[in-house]
Amino acid sequence: MNISKFLINITASIFTLYGVGFIFFPVEISLLITDFAPTNATALTDMRATYGGMSAAIGLVLFVLASKPQWEKLGVFAVLVFMLGMAIGRIVGLFVDGSTSAVMYVYLALEIVAFILSSYLLSKDQPQ
Numbered sequence: 001m002n003i004s005k006f007l008i009n010i011t012a013s014i015f016t017l018y019g020v021g022f023i024f025f026p027v028e029i030s031l032l033i034t035d036f037a038p039t040n041a042t043a044l045t046d047m048r049a050t051y052g053g054m055s056a057a058i059g060l061v062l063f064v065l066a067s068k069p070q071w072e073k074l075g076v077f078a079v080l081v082f083m084l085g086m087a088i089g090r091i092v093g094l095f096v097d098g099s100t101s102a103v104m105y106v107y108l109a110l111e112i113v114a115f116i117l118s119s120y121l122l123s124k125d126q127p128q
Helices: 003-024 026-034 041-066 069-097 102-124
Strands: none
Touching: 003 026, 003 041, 003 069, 003 102, 026 041, 041 069, 069 102
């Protein structure tokens, strides 16, 4: 398996696992990550839909993009966009919301690493 396909598949796996976790266990997963969980039905349903359903859907799309060699470049680009978006949102949160847990810094570091690797993989395919 080449590095592009590996990156897409590992990212797809994480999104899918995260999504399934939030669909079926939103309180437990939220507590694990943030030490807090919403308690009303509306918030939990939105968490199941957004963190759960959308994350699982992103994972599925990435798995599909990794399934054919001609789609790998688009898959790497998708990883780049997803990780950049998440990193920007997390950075804004760190500045606007202040101090946070170590988990948020670990996630940010992973997002930046995935973004840099995606950027590198896309740039090496470009004619010099």
